[in-house]
Amino acid sequence: RLAQRDEAGDEQRRRERIFASAQERYYERPMQIERGWRHHLIDTTGRAYVDMVNNVTGLGHGHPGVADAVNRQIRILNTNSRFLYRELAEYSERLLALLPDHSGPGGAAFDGDDPERPRLDTVLLVNSGSEAVDLALRLAQAATGRKTIVALREAYHGWTMASDAVTTSAYDNPFALENRPDWVHVADVPNRFRGTYRGRGTGPDYARDLGADLERLGSEGREVAGFICESVLGNAGGVLLPDGYLAEAYARVREAGGLCIADEVQVGFGRMGSSFWGFEQSGVVPDIITIAKPMGNGFPIGGVITSKRIADALASQGQFFSSAGGNPLSCRVGLAVLDAMEEEGLQENARIVGRRLADGFRALAERHPIIGPIHGEGLYLGVELVRDRGTMEPATAEAAAICERLRELGVIVLTTSERSNVLKVKPPLCLTAESADFVVAQLDRVLSTGW
Ligand code: PMP
Numbered sequence: 001r002l003a004q005r006d007e008a009g010d011e012q013r014r015r016e017r018i019f020a021s022a023q024e025r026y027y028e029r030p031m032q033i034e035r036g037w038r039h040h041l042i043d044t045t046g047r048a049y050v051d052m053v054n055n056v057t058g059l060g061h062g063h064p065g066v067a068d069a070v071n072r073q074i075r076i077l078n079t080n081s082r083f084l085y086r087e088l089a090e091y092s093e094r095l096l097a098l099l100p101d102h103s104g105p106g107g108a109a110f111d112g113d114d115p116e117r118p119r120l121d122t123v124l125l126v127n128s129g130s131e132a133v134d135l136a137l138r139l140a141q142a143a144t145g146r147k148t149i150v151a152l153r154e155a156y157h158g159w160t161m162a163s164d165a166v167t168t169s170a171y172d173n174p175f176a177l178e179n180r181p182d183w184v185h186v187a188d189v190p191n192r193f194r195g196t197y198r199g200r201g202t203g204p205d206y207a208r209d210l211g212a213d214l215e216r217l218g219s220e221g222r223e224v225a226g227f228i229c230e231s232v233l234g235n236a237g238g239v240l241l242p243d244g245y246l247a248e249a250y251a252r253v254r255e256a257g258g259l260c261i262a263d264e265v266q267v268g269f270g271r272m273g274s275s276f277w278g279f280e281q282s283g284v285v286p287d288i289i290t291i292a293k294p295m296g297n298g299f300p301i302g303g304v305i306t307s308k309r310i311a312d313a314l315a316s317q318g319q320f321f322s323s324a325g326g327n328p329l330s331c332r333v334g335l336a337v338l339d340a341m342e343e344e345g346l347q348e349n350a351r352i353v354g355r356r357l358a359d360g361f362r363a364l365a366e367r368h369p370i371i372g373p374i375h376g377e378g379l380y381l382g383v384e385l386v387r388d389r390g391t392m393e394p395a396t397a398e399a400a401a402i403c404e405r406l407r408e409l410g411v412i413v414l415t416t417s418e419r420s421n422v423l424k425v426k427p428p429l430c431l432t433a434e435s436a437d438f439v440v441a442q443l444d445r446v447l448s449t450g451w
Helices: 002-018 064-076 086-096 129-144 161-165 200-219 245-255 308-317 328-343 346-367 396-408 433-449
Strands: 033-037 040-043 048-051 122-126 148-152 184-187 224-230 259-263 288-291 302-306 371-377 380-388 414-416 422-425
Touching (some): 086 302, 122 308, 129 148, 129 302, 200 224, 200 245, 224 245, 245 259, 346 371, 380 396, 396 433
Parallel strands (some): 148 184
Antiparallel strands (some): 033 040, 414 422
């Protein structure tokens, strides 16, 4: 074991030699992970951890269905997508069939003339969430002939030039607020726990302020092309939007002639449990949806779902082509992921185990005053740690120490939010009730015995 610990040390030194300092890693002394199985990760010393952070591997690690799909398809064909591939059409149709009220390929159930219910019938596949966001912004600009994108404060949307420009989180990009390009407008974040207005019923207040921003932009000749936000505030730790916010925000954006983009990279794809998509929590239908992380269970796939009208506007900018985006291999993987999600009832598991986990955290909050609000839904939860529930002073140092101690006890959980004081809980959707109880018990132990 000692030799293997040295190996982890060597690995860290190796990393420091060849990677940039901005390339983030976790923990003071990160473990060297060698293997994953379902919702567990195993390090080189043979130690197993419950993995509470892997929202990319939605099915869990080492999924045999995905392994078989890769193995089979890579022997048959994997090339770029300028020809016709059955897998591409099949996967795109399967994605469209996941949309609410959808009655089959073509999006026939949507009323294309009702601006509140756009016809989402077109899929563009890329390789990552950043690319999906980048493309979504381009689509909004091309379709409206305008430039301005409205993003919310404290959000993460990716690392490419455009997705980074709408990444407003000071944690992820401390320089972003100063150097933001003039086509980006940053609107207030409707965080009902910490924001300008507090409480569930504050949706209309935030939406009204957004409306005032849109009016001001219009009067400055900077009419809105698109409004991008996560349907649940993922970067803040899974904070649910205040009642009515998204519906009213979308209505105001559409009234101003803009398009509504839902970034579902983190919160979509079954993780909410009670709904497949995050935007369904608010009863809205976006004009453009971005997806990525869990689509390939770790295999790089990203995508944009929109209407043909919007997608066709890209033609004004020439061709759209991604060498690896939508190749037969990634489509086969995507299909295998959707099959497994259905066969294993993972969305339902997210609902049931997520509720159990949230109930467990809420019960801990009764005994541990450091636990403030419990955010989220399904298996996207956030346990916000505060020094004082009245002032909401963030318990940032405590949160980091608690994560380190939890790791020693076999639970991998990390912090998020601008204040790094929220334990983000977004495990593979196959998390069992037994492991959920284990995680709650270990957190109880840390909070009871010190960290
Ligand atoms: N949007 C959101 C909401 C995200 O959380 C992320 C990744 N954390 C991205 C976009 C970018 O995705 P990727 O890392 O696949 O480029």
